[in-house]
Amino acid sequence: MIEIHKKDDILIPFNKIGDPDWKINTKKIIEAIADNFGDDLKKPVSKEEILALETKLGTALPENLKLFYETFGIADIGEQLQDFEEVDWIKDIWSDAPQYGPDFTEEDKLLLPYLISFSDYLGNGNMFCFHSETKEIYYYDHDDKPYLTKFFDTVDDYLKGCLIFAQNDFSDDKEIDNWTEEIVIDLLDEKTVKKWRY
Template identity: 60%
Template sequence: MIDINLKSDIIIPFDKIGDNGWDEKSKLIIESLAENWSNELQAPISIEEIENLEKHLETSLPNGLKIFYNTFGISDIGEELQRFEDIMWMKDLWEEDSPYGPDFSNEDKISLPHLITFSNYLGNGNMFCFHNETKEIYYFDHDTKPFITKMFHNVDDYLKGCLIFAQADLFGEVEQEQVEKWTEEIAVDLFGKDIVRKWRY
């Protein structure tokens, strides 16, 4: 199990999913999180199940996401990857002209028809989505207008960021607050201050 006492103990699991050793480093983080929270590890998802989801959505998933599902299933990555039955087109979450749905801006409406949800941010109603054409990652923040922000060029960076931030729960002799600070510093170096601020604050 990972035991973080120094900033250098924090693992950056990969540059790109599929790189040499990406699965070993990711597995160490995922298994450490499961042990820390006394959770069961999730089974890999078969290629057939992934292809069935793509047929249902009538579009392909980002390649990195498919590889992750096929290797680690719906694992705990610090944020809540959606079950396959919950993955859907964002535009279908609310009925058209629903008084209870978000008042999307004109800017939001450009990307909205292309977005498919796949991850919930801390269960607060915010979600991460991928673009059906570009496979870029967008963030839906129900508190801030415009509600939709492009965050990452690919899903690999999102999953990498989650696995880095999640290691704040694996603190050893140092305070968790210190490890949280270290993970944020690493994320800022990788993704930039603006992305981290939007994501975490």
């Protein structure tokens, strides 16, 4: 278990996935999340399963997302990584009933053909997506126009942010939310964190 009594106790799992200690640090956090909620750890995803998903989508997943899946599976990272049967082009989500879909802006419509969802933000209808060509990470926010906003250059920053914020549950100290937020703002930027968390 990770014990947090001060800001310095919060574990930053990696700068980039593939760093020397990324597996050790990430494993510590993922095991602590599972332990905290009494959940079982997820099994690693095989290369064959990843290839089958890429074939279905017709495009490659971001390399470091694949590495994460192959190492930790569809792990609980404090947010809900989608099961592979749910990972899909977001333009297709409302294709059968467009009247229930968002009224996308012209700006959104330029991005829509390229975005694939892979994570639900706390089950509230918002999603994180990757760009099929650039592999950048976009946020779909059902409350704000434009609905689609570029958040991160790489999936590493998304996963790292989630794993830092997940540590909020490891302590009763009321300051911990502020500590994790300060850390993620330093790593990313305040505007991104405010839109993400609020």
